[in-house]
Amino acid sequence: MIGVTIDAQFWRGRRVLITGHTGFKGAWLSAVLLEAGARVTGFALEPATEPNLFTLLGLEREIDSHVGDVRDLEALRRVVRAAEPEYLFHLAAQALVADGYADPVGTYATNVMGTVNVLEAVRAIDSLRAVVVVSSDKCYENREWVWGYREIERMGGNDPYSSSKGAAELVVHAYRRSFFSSGPAIASARAGNVIGGGDWSKKRLVPDVVRAVLRGSELELRNPTAVRPWQHVLEPLSGYLLLARRAAEDPRAFAEAWNFGPAGMQQITVAEMAARLLTEMGSHAKVKVVDRHEPHEAHLLLLDSAKSRDRLGWRNRMSDEQAISRTAEWYREWDEGADMRDLTLGQIREYFGA
Numbered sequence: 001m002i003g004v005t006i007d008a009q010f011w012r013g014r015r016v017l018i019t020g021h022t023g024f025k026g027a028w029l030s031a032v033l034l035e036a037g038a039r040v041t042g043f044a045l046e047p048a049t050e051p052n053l054f055t056l057l058g059l060e061r062e063i064d065s066h067v068g069d070v071r072d073l074e075a076l077r078r079v080v081r082a083a084e085p086e087y088l089f090h091l092a093a094q095a096l097v098a099d100g101y102a103d104p105v106g107t108y109a110t111n112v113m114g115t116v117n118v119l120e121a122v123r124a125i126d127s128l129r130a131v132v133v134v135s136s137d138k139c140y141e142n143r144e145w146v147w148g149y150r151e152i153e154r155m156g157g158n159d160p161y162s163s164s165k166g167a168a169e170l171v172v173h174a175y176r177r178s179f180f181s182s183g184p185a186i187a188s189a190r191a192g193n194v195i196g197g198g199d200w201s202k203k204r205l206v207p208d209v210v211r212a213v214l215r216g217s218e219l220e221l222r223n224p225t226a227v228r229p230w231q232h233v234l235e236p237l238s239g240y241l242l243l244a245r246r247a248a249e250d251p252r253a254f255a256e257a258w259n260f261g262p263a264g265m266q267q268i269t270v271a272e273m274a275a276r277l278l279t280e281m282g283s284h285a286k287v288k289v290v291d292r293h294e295p296h297e298a299h300l301l302l303l304d305s306a307k308s309r310d311r312l313g314w315r316n317r318m319s320d321e322q323a324i325s326r327t328a329e330w331y332r333e334w335d336e337g338a339d340m341r342d343l344t345l346g347q348i349r350e351y352f353g354a
Contacts, residue, residue, distance in 0.1 A: 012037030020091030053198030070114035100161030111164035148304030185247035192229025197330020224271035261303025280328030
């Protein structure tokens with residue numbers, strides 16, 4: 001047992017709204033909150049891939065799911081008013097660096113104005129106690145430091161996606177100071193790269209590994225020496241839930257920005273992560289390094305989560321071996337036709353000690 005605790009008594013019956021609930025992290029968060037007894041409403045685009053975790057878990061039958069775009073303020077307002085949420089987790093985003101280069105206008109519209117729209121939509125909601133805006137480790141001005149970025153570091157970004165996340169953080173700060181100084185708590189959560197079952201996004205390492213294994217093809221790596229703050233998806237989600245509760249209880253102390261990064265996986269390169277995943281999946285797929293002259297991505301990016309550990313009491317619970325093993329297990333079982341709802345809920349219950 002990993003034994004992270006989630007206060008089911010606290011979340012039971014709570015009205016929670018999640019934007020981006022049809023995405024990878026959003027579907028995992030929806031499943032965790034349902035398991036804890038929350039009443040979940042979702043607002044998001046249709047799932048972006050086929051297959052996808054949202055559909056595999058049958059979440060459309062268990063939550064009040066609304067299809068919509070966070071760029072549409074009026075549609076968002078209607079859902080928020082009807083749901084009367086007590087807690088809101090804003091995960092909806094354009095989440096890929098490559099797509100930011102391909103569509104910078106759409107990226108800024110979704111990540112910046114989408115955040116503005118969410119905060120506008122909840123300004124008049126009396127029931128609301130806390131909002132957690134889920135950001136990214138890429139919101140920081142990346143100087144390729146060998147130490148982790150802290151919450152006090154400068155916002156930045158050398159590409160449209162990264163800078164859109166930095167800009168969204170500035171939006172959160174401005175709205176908190178301008179409109180929520182005496183109202184609901186508005187916090188932001190900056191997490192690193194997550195792994196786990198049910199991600200089929202393009203140009204992400206784990207889905208690329210899975211596709212190579214299932215097709216019996218070569219695995220192509222673009223940046224094999226790049227270092228990322230890898231962690232299992234349940235790790236930051238436990239932080240978001242803890243942050244939402246603490247912020248509602250004491251907004252003056254917790255309505256801030258928080259990092260949720262791994263403690264023991266910082267130095268794992270893309271190549272090492274790929275090799276370990278291939279081993280766990282029992283594959284001997286060949287790895288090929290490719291240079292497609294694609295737009296620049298950061299080489300070294302680490303997070304310092306000391307603030308979350310010291311003040312929130314949040315901890316990473318999975319070792320890198322456990323995170324990789326559970327991810328590989330999920331995809332192996334899916335490929336063999338297992339009931340993925342049962343397996344996913346089993347991993348959630350094991351993680352949270354249920």
